[in-house]
Amino acid sequence: LILFAVFIVCWAPFTTYSLVATFSKHFYYKHNFFEISTWLLWLCYLKSALNPLIYYWRIKKFHDACLDMMPKSFKFLPRLPGHTRRRIRPSAVYVCGEHRTVV
Numbered sequence: 001l002i003l004f005a006v007f008i009v010c011w012a013p014f015t016t017y018s019l020v021a022t023f024s025k026h027f028y029y030k031h032n033f034f035e036i037s038t039w040l041l042w043l044c045y046l047k048s049a050l051n052p053l054i055y056y057w058r059i060k061k062f063h064d065a066c067l068d069m070m071p072k073s074f075k076f077l078p079r080l081p082g083h084t085r086r087r088i089r090p091s092a093v094y095v096c097g098e099h100r101t102v103v
Helices: 002-023 033-058 060-069
Strands: none
Touching: 002 033, 033 060
């Protein structure tokens, strides 16, 4: 949900601006059209830069993999809140055939 919300916030302005410019010649020929278009495009690029930060914040395996790849000198970074524990353990739901008891 967080990724989807960030995607909408970053891409909706550029998409809307481009669609309006496509159907309105007056809008397209404004003196600051390309400047605004460039800023909105950079907002779209920002979404790609935010993805790894969101993954680091919300996905424990990604977070742990990043910490494993970091040099020891970067270990001073504080832990971010937001890691949640699973409510249901997969081992409680899925039982392998070799571990089943036959009644």
